[in-house]
Amino acid sequence: GSQTIIRKLNPDSLITLANGEQGIIRRRSLLLVRNVGMHLTTDMITVDGESVHETLIDAVVTTLCGMHDLIKADHLKNSPAGSIYIVKPKMHGPDEVAMADKMFSTIESMLSLNPNTIKIGIMDEERRTSLNLLACIEAASERVVFINTGFLDRTGDEIHTSMEAGPVVPKTEMKTQQWLSAYENINVDEGLEAGLLGHGQIGKGMWARPDDMADMLKEKISHPLAGASCAWVPSPTAATLHSLHYFDVNVADVQRSLEDRELTSRELMLRIPTLEAGRELSPQEINSELRNNAQGILGYVSRWVGQGVGCSKVPDINDIGLMEDRATLRISSQHIANWLHHNICSEDQVMTVMKKMATKVDAQNENDPSYEPMSVDFDNSVAFKAACDLVFEGRVQPSGYTEPILHQKRLEKKARMRS
Numbered sequence: 021g022s023q024t025i026i027r028k029l030n031p032d033s034l035i036t037l038a039n040g041e042q043g044i045i046r047r048r049s050l051l052l053v054r055n056v057g058m059h060l061t062t063d064m065i066t067v068d069g070e071s072v073h074e075t076l077i078d079a080v081v082t083t084l085c086g087m088h089d090l091i092k093a094d095h096l097k098n099s100p101a102g103s104i105y106i107v108k109p110k111m112h113g114p115d116e117v118a119m120a121d122k123m124f125s126t127i128e129s130m131l132s133l134n135p136n137t138i139k140i141g142i143m144d145e146e147r148r149t150s151l152n153l154l155a156c157i158e159a160a161s162e163r164v165v166f167i168n169t170g171f172l173d174r175t176g177d178e179i180h181t182s183m184e185a186g187p188v189v190p191k192t193e194m195k196t197q198q199w200l201s202a203y204e205n206i207n208v209d210e211g212l213e214a215g216l217l218g219h220g221q222i223g224k225g226m227w228a229r230p231d232d233m234a235d236m237l238k239e240k241i242s243h244p245l246a247g248a249s250c251a252w253v254p255s256p257t258a259a260t261l262h263s264l265h266y267f268d269v270n271v272a273d274v275q276r277s278l279e280d281r282e283l284t285s286r287e288l289m290l291r292i293p294t295l296e297a298g299r300e301l302s303p304q305e306i307n308s309e310l311r312n313n314a315q316g317i318l319g320y321v322s323r324w325v326g327q328g329v330g331c332s333k334v335p336d337i338n339d340i341g342l343m344e345d346r347a348t349l350r351i352s353s354q355h356i357a358n359w360l361h362h363n364i365c366s367e368d369q370v371m372t373v374m375k376k377m378a379t380k381v382d383a384q385n386e387n388d389p390s391y392e393p394m395s396v397d398f399d400n401s402v403a404f405k406a407a408c409d410l411v412f413e414g415r416v417q418p419s420g421y422t423e424p425i426l427h428q429k430r431l432e433k434k435a436r437m438r439s
Contacts, residue, residue, distance in 0.1 A: 029096045049259070050105070051098050052141055053082045057110035058119070060423055076123065082106055083127050083138060105165060107141035110173065112419070113148035114155040121160040136162045144207050145170030146177045146419070150289060153207065157214045166221035166250060169207050171200070176350035178293065179358050180420030186294035187362040190309045191355050194293060202288035208247040209283050217275050226252040228343045230333055233261055244269040247278050254343040306365055307373070312337050313352040314370070314377040318394070318407050320344040322381055325403040325429045326392050335384045349410065349422045357414030370411060378404055402433045
């Protein structure tokens with residue numbers, strides 16, 4: 021309206037140290053920029069008519085933006101060390117980490133920056149990275165500032181990689197599986213073995229419920245207690261609250277105590293989360309799982325394809341707002357694809373559930389004037405078709421990724437809007 025709001029960076033605070041000398045406390049969080057995965061392409065730039073991999077554009081533009089911080093005359097810099105911090109997701113093993121390292125070296129040379137100005141955060145969220153984490157860190161040893169687990173993408177990759185092994189457990193049981201606790205422990209163990217204590221961050225996954233801050237304060241303290249010196253949170257408010265945990269827990273002390281613990285066997289990470297032999301799911305269990313997965317897929321896809329909205333707070337089947345992104349989409353679509361492949365459910369059964377849940381998602385978005393309902397015409401709804409393709413074609417998608425279908429359907433939707 022008519023209000024003017026001025027936003028500016030907080031200056032540092034001067035304090036008196038215990039020895040009577042003056043000290044300084046930084047009042048600004050260190051900012052890292054998350055780039056896209058290496059597998060994504062975009063037609064915003066083409067070479068000989070071919071789309072360019074978006075990771076190249078992301079890395080160059082992020083670095084160009086970061087250079088403004090490097091040349092600042094005042095002290096309100098993001099990086100006192102003169103670095104630029106880029107988080108790289110969805111890398112599969114040390115070869116891809118080495119490729120990212122080479123890309124950053126090339127950009128530094130192109131922009132006349134000192135070697136290793138660009139630092140890398142390695143997301144440990146693909147099976148080949150988890151099983152080769154030390155080699156991944158070694159492949160970018162001069163740049164690594166943090167490693168971080170990512171339950172959702174990692175589970176999506178676990179399901180896709182093990183697709184032929186058998187039907188997986190219901191999604192609600194995934195967090196109790198042996199492979200997951202081993203994955204979380206090994207991430208900390210190998211981060212410490214690589215020398216990150218005192219030199220880099222070891223992080224853990226997202227808190228997905230931005231409206232449940234009291235629960236977050238109770239539960240998320242488990243991350244620093246497990247040796248995590250940073251973690252994903254869904255909002256600035258959550259970040260501020262989560263920082264309180266670090267007043268209660270000295271993570272450096274926790275990490276030092278963990279250095280001597282018995283290492284978790286890597287073999288435990290290879291325990292595929294399939295149903296136990298002889299276990300038969302009831303019709304109610306199957307229907308409940310399908311409904312939850314389908315509603316989550318449709319709630320996210322209807323906004324992504326229909327409105328161009330990415331990560332956002334999306335109501336779940338119980339109307340609780342959850343942070344949804346392509347990682348949650350990946351696990352849900354791969355889960356149904358796995359059950360279809362192993363005849364836990366039928367295509368007709370899944371399609372019936374998809375249509376019912378599309379009606380529910382439409383009702384959840386009825387107050388959004390820019391939302392286009394799917395259930396009015398299923399056959400001509402681009403968003404509904406995209407959600408169905410993610411499920412019914414999920415088994416043949418590379419690494420179980422959702423982006424190829426999402427991008428194709430978003431372009432189709434935009435073409436319709438223009439016409």
